Amino acid sequence: MKDTLDFLRLDEGKLGAINFNNMLPVNDNNITILDLKNNNKEDVRYNNLLKSQIYWLNRNKDIIHTKAKALYFDFMNNNLGENLKTRCDFKLLETKCQVPTVASNGA
Numbered sequence: 868m869k870d871t872l873d874f875l876r877l878d879e880g881k882l883g884a885i886n887f888n889n890m891l892p893v894n895d896n897n898i899t900i901l902d903l904k905n906n907n908k909e910d911v912r913y914n915n916l917l918k919s920q921i922y923w924l925n926r927n928k929d930i931i932h933t934k935a936k937a938l939y940f941d942f943m944n945n946n947l948g949e950n951l952k953t954r955c956d957f958k959l960l961e962t963k964c965q966v967p968t969v970a971s972n973g974a
Contacts (some may be wrong), residue, residue: 873938873951883965887938888955892964
């Protein structure tokens with residue numbers, strides 16, 4: 868797949884991808900801190916993948932934030948094509964989560 872308004876490959880797809888139309892609003896009590904210390908042999912490979920993803924995400928956070936905001940605002944301003952519009956309903960998700968919208972929290 869190629870990068871689009873709602874899709875971004877991490878390290879050209881080597882580390883996975885972000886599907887922005889699956890964004891969910893969260894508040895602080897929805898966040899869980901992961902311990903990525905390699906405690907056993909089975910976890911080493913997965914933990915290394917997670918560490919590589921975190922490193923890539925942190926280096927590219929401006930791109931990620933810009934894409935997320937663009938998709939969000941295009942949705943809110945009814946500027947999405949029909950195919951994409953049917954895959955995300957940020958208004959409904961925000962209502963269910965009861966968190967402030969991007970525009971109102973200054974993000």
